[in-house]
Ligand SMILES: Nc1ncnc2c1ncn2[C@@H]1O[C@H](COP(=O)(O)OP(=O)(O)O)[C@@H](O)[C@H]1O
């Protein structure tokens with residue numbers, strides 16, 4: 001589908017981040033959470049929210065909400081991209097994330113964000129860091145495909161998600177390897193990746209997450 005009528009997002013014209021990195025007023029701390037589909041990103045984000053008081057923003061959830069919102073101009077476009085496991089044009093996703101960050105700061109007085117499942121493509125990574133907020137680091141969940149596949153097929157029994165089926169899963173794996181792994185490699189070159197093996201039980205994986213956070217100076221609250 002041609003990405004027609006995309007919003008003109010203010011972020012595209014900014015030459016410095018809307019939120020400088022930090023914990024003060026007008027500042028924000030961002031941790032990107034990446035890993036293949038089914039690696040356990042959402043599961044571990046719930047643990048982190050509980051113990052570190054970060055706000056969890058899942059790009060996929062924000063896109064699904066927008067897809068279902070009455071009057072959205074992007075519903076059909078998002079639906080098609082998600083079903084095919086493709087990355088929705090960044091204008092849409094960055095605007096949704098920026099709106100959610102602004103609302104969280106205003107309404108919940110939280111300025112620490114776990115941005116889950118984003119950035120999945122180099123253009124998003126560069127644009128977001130340039131004009132919204134530079135990330136502190138990327139938490140990357142490393143998991144073999146056969147493990148992720150089994151988890152997703154299981155999740156599909158109850159998730160109601162249009163993309164937790166064999167055909168969409170295959171396409172999402174391909175997009176992950178070809179389009180999203182280069183983002184992880186880009187941040188790795190910068191020394192900004194905390195890599196965690198994601199095959200063990202959720203509790204065991206979380207122990208490694210906590211270790212990584214301690215090493216990066218992120219404290220329990
Ligand atoms: N360490 C784990 N071991 C076994 N199953 C897991 C583990 N982490 C998550 N799951 C399950 O696997 C599925 C995918 O996890 P989820 O957190 O939704 O992944 P993601 O957000 O990366 O797509 C869910 O059904 C979840 O309950």
Ligand SMILES: O=c1ccn([C@@H]2O[C@H](COP(=O)(O)OP(=O)(O)O)[C@@H](O)[C@H]2O)c(=O)[nH]1
Nearest residue numbers: 037038059060081082085086087088117118
């Ligand atoms: O920045 C993003 C994040 C997600 N998606 C779309 O949303 C889908 C589901 O992503 P989510 O993170 O919810 O689930 P996961 O595939 O990691 O289980 C992806 O396959 C993409 O089609 C996207 O286009 N841009």
